[in-house]
Amino acid sequence: MTYEPGKYPKEYNPKVHGPYHPGRYYGKPDVPFGDVKIGDLGGWISRRKFTPTAVWGAIHRTFWNWSGRWMNARSPGFAPIGHIIMLSSAYYFLVMYKDRSYHRHCKYH
Amino acid sequence: MLPALKSGVLRSILHGQGAFRAIAVAPIRAGSTGGSAEYIPPKTYTKEERIEQWDYVNSVYFGPERDLKNFPNPSQPDQAPPVRMGIVPASWFEFFYPKTGVTGPYLFAGGLSLWMLSKEVMVIDHYFWEFPSFWGAVWFVNYKFGSQIKKYFSDQLQLKQDIIFTRPINAMKGAAQETIAKCERLIEETEVAKHLYLAKKEGVELQLEAAYRQRLLTAFQEVKKRLDYALEKENVKRRYEQEHMVNWIVSSVTKSITAQQEKESIQSCIKTLKNLSAKQAAVL
Numbered sequence: 335m336t337y338e339p340g341k342y343p344k345e346y347n348p349k350v351h352g353p354y355h356p357g358r359y360y361g362k363p364d365v366p367f368g369d370v371k372i373g374d375l376g377g378w379i380s381r382r383k384f385t386p387t388a389v390w391g392a393i394h395r396t397f398w399n400w401s402g403r404w405m406n407a408r409s410p411g412f413a414p415i416g417h418i419i420m421l422s423s424a425y426y427f428l429v430m431y432k433d434r435s436y437h438r439h440c441k442y443h
Numbered sequence: 444m445l446p447a448l449k450s451g452v453l454r455s456i457l458h459g460q461g462a463f464r465a466i467a468v469a470p471i472r473a474g475s476t477g478g479s480a481e482y483i484p485p486k487t488y489t490k491e492e493r494i495e496q497w498d499y500v501n502s503v504y505f506g507p508e509r510d511l512k513n514f515p516n517p518s519q520p521d522q523a524p525p526v527r528m529g530i531v532p533a534s535w536f537e538f539f540y541p542k543t544g545v546t547g548p549y550l551f552a553g554g555l556s557l558w559m560l561s562k563e564v565m566v567i568d569h570y571f572w573e574f575p576s577f578w579g580a581v582w583f584v585n586y587k588f589g590s591q592i593k594k595y596f597s598d599q600l601q602l603k604q605d606i607i608f609t610r611p612i613n614a615m616k617g618a619a620q621e622t623i624a625k626c627e628r629l630i631e632e633t634e635v636a637k638h639l640y641l642a643k644k645e646g647v648e649l650q651l652e653a654a655y656r657q658r659l660l661t662a663f664q665e666v667k668k669r670l671d672y673a674l675e676k677e678n679v680k681r682r683y684e685q686e687h688m689v690n691w692i693v694s695s696v697t698k699s700i701t702a703q704q705e706k707e708s709i710q711s712c713i714k715t716l717k718n719l720s721a722k723q724a725a726v727l
Contacts, residue, residue: 348504350510351514353516353517355517403520403523406519407520407523408600409521409596409600413526413529416529416581430570434566434568434570437566438563438566
């Protein structure tokens with residue numbers, strides 16, 4: 335991936351792309367996930383990079399994209415707050431998964 | 444960042460422009476360098492330098508290579524994107540629609556929840572009830588007070604916009620209108636001044652004319668007075684001379700007439716009268 339901490343992506347060229355937007359992907363775009371056929375899914379996933387910098391870059395972009403579209407709208411409404419609540423719920427679900435699994439009632443599945 | 448630095452994009456930041464000014468020119472604290480630090484004032488720019496920098500940045504960001512179609516300038520949206528059921532983005536439903544139809548996403552979410560409950564991935568313990576009770580409370584608040592809360596926030600937004608933008612710009616527009624009206628009034632007044640000058644000039648010319656005529660009259664009267672005096676003096680002199688001459692001649696003649704002459708003349712007069720009366724009688 336092209337992301338390096340504290341630096342612009344290597345593909346970013348201000349003369350072409352204009353002012354830098356942290357939520358935008360400046361590399362060569364692949365087929366969107368929604369348009370991928372089931373058969374091509376393996377190839378599509380193999381083209382993704384899972385290095386720490388790439389993952390961090392994706393999280394970074396996703397956050398700024400979400401922030402720009404939802405949180406920083408002029409009148410955002412309740413939806414972004416609901417997203418944060420749902421995300422923290424999911425986070426605590428994962429964190430407390432082990433503790434809560436002691437409360438299971440069934441033994442055979 | 445290095446290529447950007449090399450290409451000079453961040454020149455403005457490094458020179459202390461914008462948000463990074465505080466970092467770029469922050470005075471070094473006395474403690475960190477042993478108390479010998481000096482205050483470095485922020486760099487000031489002339490208007491020409493600023494214009495040059497503006498042009499430079501414009502040439503970088505909006506040059507001929509700029510791809511505005513695929514990479515438009517980011518802008519702040521008015522509203523968050525459309526949602527369903529309060530918080531779920533509508534785009535997720537659109538993602539499911541061509542693959543599974545309308546019920547797909549609901550089936551997916553319901554099926555996932557059922558599977559998690561069935562396999563006890565999600566255990567129904569005392570923590571579990573926090574989730575539905577919280578969202579139930581959210582639903583209740585939205586149902587009861589949603590419109591009020593929405594109105595409050597939209598009013599606040601409107602008020603903020605009024606305070607930050609609308610009122611100051613209206614005040615500035617009002618001030619500008621006032622200035623324009625004053626200037627127009629001034630222009631009108633200067634136009635009036637032209638006519639006023641002409642009128643005053645005419646008045647002064649009239650006064651000058653009157654004064655001129657007055658002086659002419661005075662001069663005429665004075666000259667006439669002197670001429671009259673001279674004439675009267677001449678007349679008096681001539682009359683006196685004449686009288687004197689007449690008196691002198693009469694007295695001389697009177698002196699020269701003797702008694703004999705007087706008697707003769709009376710005799711001739713009587714004679715003439717007699718002739719005349721004879722003639723008169725003959726005629727009658």
